[in-house]
Amino acid sequence: MRSRPWRSASAIPVRAARPWQSERDTVTPRVPQALPSPSVPWGPYRPKAFEGEVVPFRVTAFREGHDRIGAQLRLFSPSGDESLHRLVALEDGFDRWEAEVALLEQGVWRFRFEAFADDFATWEHAASLKIAAGVDAALMRELGAVLFDGAGAEKSRPAAQRGVLAGAARLLRDPTVDDVEALATVEDPAIAEYFRERPLMSLVTLGDDLDLLVERERAGVGAWYEFFPRSEGAKRLKDGTIKSGTFRTAMKRLPAVAAMGFDVLYLPPIHPIGTENRKGRNNTLDPQPGDPGSPWAIGSEAGGHDTVHPDLGTLADFRAFVRAARAEGIEVALDLALQAAPDHPWVTEHPEWFTTLPDGSIAYAENPPKKYQDIYPVNFDNDPDGIRAEVLRVVRHWIAQGVKVFRVDNPHTKPLQFWEWLIREVNTADPDVVFLAEAFTRPAPLQSLAAAGFQQSYTYFTWRNTKTELEDFLSGLAHDTADFLRPNLFVNTPDILTEYLQFGGRPAYRIRAAIAATAAPTYGVYAGYELYENVARPGSEENIDNEKYEYKLRDWAGAVERGDSLAPYIAQLNEIRRAHPALRQLRNLSVHWSDDDAILVYAKHLEAAVSPDGRADTVIVVVNTDPHSVRQTMVHLDTRVWGVAPGEPYEVEDLVTGARWTWSDHNYVMLDAFTEPVHILHVKEQR
């Protein structure tokens, strides 16, 4: 028997639902439904999830008056598996209903909400109150018997159930049974469960058929590492010049990256670098001999986007690098930066892909009055078909080399329409390809890129550092935009070294890594972070002596030996992520409270029914976000989130230090930023 493509505590046996004959002359259905989710506010785009993701399916449903309603979710997996899930009322006063389902199959799922009058629940509510109050007891018993008769006659019910229901009907009608005993039958939990599974439905209202795209797990879950292959194995020669690293030398760094526990290795552009107007060290305009230039100034006479920089080796070397990474359990991600150095082959072969000015020159990239003379931006409107074909060719070329992950540079400076087309085109042939949007821009374009197809997005994470900023930000990622936007919480990039890291000392590096690794299922680290590289080019938010413009020679092993490396802590974080499925989910974050204005508290919880190993998993993270302090405070937890009644004790283990405590809903913590600024606590399963 094929296993089910979902996990859920809400599943009930599949039955067809016969819709009530709604009047055809209103847009309002008999049992109104509204605001179904997952959904996307930005346009007619498909919401998305990743394989294994626990998705809350929600709808607002209500009816007039006091009678009870029920709601169910009908799910069709891409391979045609049909399942039915009973929704529960969230009881928040907003008539919101929910079922959580873990989706285990890649492809386009179809889902539909079905709302109905729940005739058993209406009767049960009235009968239990009225019989207890001695009002209309005989009438309520007879009404129940009629309901039970009907249910007992349903062929689709297990025979045992039918027998119980027929017996209950007899009992309700039996004049020798007094009301007290009858009441026990009304309130029998087994009978309630029979009706939960096979509700007595009337006025059945079917919602719209909706789509949900489930992508592969890596689209949503992964620890990313970024390095410049030219730096890995680069050597200072006796004459003081530096010999570039190559794919072959960089390969030697792969075991260390794997040992830190990373899943994806992202390489900045590996293509030939332009020589015309090349940038020198620290973004200067007068490069010195030997300055390698920015990898984002793509293209020279050696080739363009489909070519490997000769300094790095050959295409065969690159393939070998990809294979070596795969052998370490690491996927290689390439950069897709759609722009050209002035000496890119495109410029002479396809000047129509750029903007030609009245003086016949090609327009440089600019942010007036600044000009970036090492780069020509592509003009997507002159020859859209030509550009589409060329970019698709380039992407497929790298897919053919074994690359399935692309980090897209500045997608918000290219038409959104283009990305929708490209990603759909690529994913139609190869649904495993993942695109990460580097769109550091305003919320509307950032979110729209995700909505239009990008599997992942950089976010404002690096600029959210205080407790209140992080509470709002992390909660927003988990609950407001998760239907279409998956964050990749990079802690730093070659372009971003925030003030928090510049001035927060080593505690800041530990704090930010712990938050990134635990708050979202995908996060990233750019090489050098583990060495606490925190000196910025004056007046900028970038590292000084930036690797974008030069080789970096780093003593990885020496730093670890000297105890000067964050690598062991990062390895521990990634190990914790692997051991705890709750940390590999996006939507399961809940914010909790502390009395201190720097102590951030959040939890990630996974119910047993939707967990891959059938066991609940709960991780509580308590962070001192002030890297300059030792703080003690009380933290306050809504323990009901993980099934513990308020005030009840439970055991927690600090996954970093191994310390164990008995916790409750109010707990004392002391977090010393200079030693362990973060508790990552696992809630031990209750017996």
Place this chain on the structure above:
Amino acid sequence: MRSRPWRSASAIPVRAARPWQSERDTVTPRVPQALPSPSVPWGPYRPKAFEGEVVPFRVTAFREGHDRIGAQLRLFSPSGDESLHRLVALEDGFDRWEAEVALLEQGVWRFRFEAFADDFATWEHAASLKIAAGVDAALMRELGAVLFDGAGAEKSRPAAQRGVLAGAARLLRDPTVDDVEALATVEDPAIAEYFRERPLMSLVTLGDDLDLLVERERAGVGAWYEFFPRSEGAKRLKDGTIKSGTFRTAMKRLPAVAAMGFDVLYLPPIHPIGTENRKGRNNTLDPQPGDPGSPWAIGSEAGGHDTVHPDLGTLADFRAFVRAARAEGIEVALDLALQAAPDHPWVTEHPEWFTTLPDGSIAYAENPPKKYQDIYPVNFDNDPDGIRAEVLRVVRHWIAQGVKVFRVDNPHTKPLQFWEWLIREVNTADPDVVFLAEAFTRPAPLQSLAAAGFQQSYTYFTWRNTKTELEDFLSGLAHDTADFLRPNLFVNTPDILTEYLQFGGRPAYRIRAAIAATAAPTYGVYAGYELYENVARPGSEENIDNEKYEYKLRDWAGAVERGDSLAPYIAQLNEIRRAHPALRQLRNLSVHWSDDDAILVYAKHLEAAVSPDGRADTVIVVVNTDPHSVRQTMVHLDTRVWGVAPGEPYEVEDLVTGARWTWSDHNYVMLDAFTEPVHILHVKEQR
């Protein structure tokens, strides 16, 4: 020449927009648009406005990169008037664009947003920065000349504009003109205005065609009064019994209602009252002889919903009452309560409109275990067509008597679908008919009833009494739900006497009336409020000796004479509402600040361009919401809302007391709840 059916500061000459040939294979347009409003979140319902309402039309629009975009709104009035309005960027970081338009014609309007690359704005931005910085000056001048040439050749531009543009192009190209002088042309505000009116558009993207229903002014604006006609002119006879008031005696009260300034007079049900299981005084189950019963227990052998209670007079008397009211400038609103007393003619003629129980009896209304034995609820599912036809017949019957306003009792206990059908059916034949929903229920059904068609809704106003509650509540009404829900802020009803009124003393009555009358364009008062009737039936939120179950004899004139009546203050409030068009708008409320936790501050502002008399109108309301105190504090105002720069002085006049002050953005106030708990300040127009 027919006058325009709109007022707006954003109107520009109508021109056809040729859409850019969007690729047909994406759902993303070239210039993305999202979240157009007015809109309704609850389903495929039409947003609405009232005649004269100033509607903010908004859309999110953006494009890739740094080039500037523009957006315009194309409006088609029901009679076919086409207009074009330039949107302005709200500059809030969310890529939101807006144009405010006052809509002056009843019926279904069509609107569409059009977004485009604004080629002039892109050039102007780059040219002004680059020429000033000495970068590419010649190139930028030539690019501008090319743009001006193109615009100067447009036949639709006034000849004078074309001449200026051609001259500017020549100047930009003139080598004897230096860059400083050329820069003046680039930044010439007259030229910018030419391009604001007739932008140079490329990549034009048309949004969807959307609908907006504009209803008559009374659907959105009015002061309501409620009285029981049986009480008005009722007399205590010598034997102690009370003789019912009639339409003829109640008519005598109309001049006083008109003198208080009310526009609508709502009458509780005027139909025969059931005798079976009639309720006695104070909702008791043992009525005494002479107890008139609840008007909501509709129907007896004297007739049902299409009949007048014999005690009140005849149908001809009712028509005379409606005429007399109209002569006083007052519309009569009737109650539509779809339920029946056990002796209603429906019960014998159409038992299928009710629920028959297994014992053959008809089900009473209930809220288990409570039963309401004086009322049978209608079952809308047994014979939906029959019920529809009957209710439509009843409503049309009263329309034929001159009634165009209905207050609908408990619409949330009847199918939403039914209301959508009924209101559409009635409004198709008579678009002037207004339905007010008395739906004191959860937000989803309450808002859905408004979305599905109700012109007005009772709200949670009576239960929003503190400063922070009112800030959120009033702001929500004006900005979150105004596209589909129009509040009617009744200060009290026969069912609602809140603790705030029970225990707040006379100041509470003044405070709540002032807020209701100024915060929303429609509000209401149930008779007795002006006499400070504040004693509740113990344990309930209703008046004791409730008028629902008995006649009330009130000494209106005596109370005024003794200075014991709020009527003069209410009259003053209604006079202020008539004099100030800003108070007759829903969406123009802005919340401001005070340092006191009970001092509420809000303002209503109307721009001159959208005001009926062409003059701006601003009213600032400052309320001491604590009826037990004298409070003094500073209030802090964002005076930019009414066009005053921060720190600038302006004159205000208290419309209640006539006091005048010079105000600024920070002002001292002292509000004595026992004398004048509310400032209603008019901002004097600036010269």
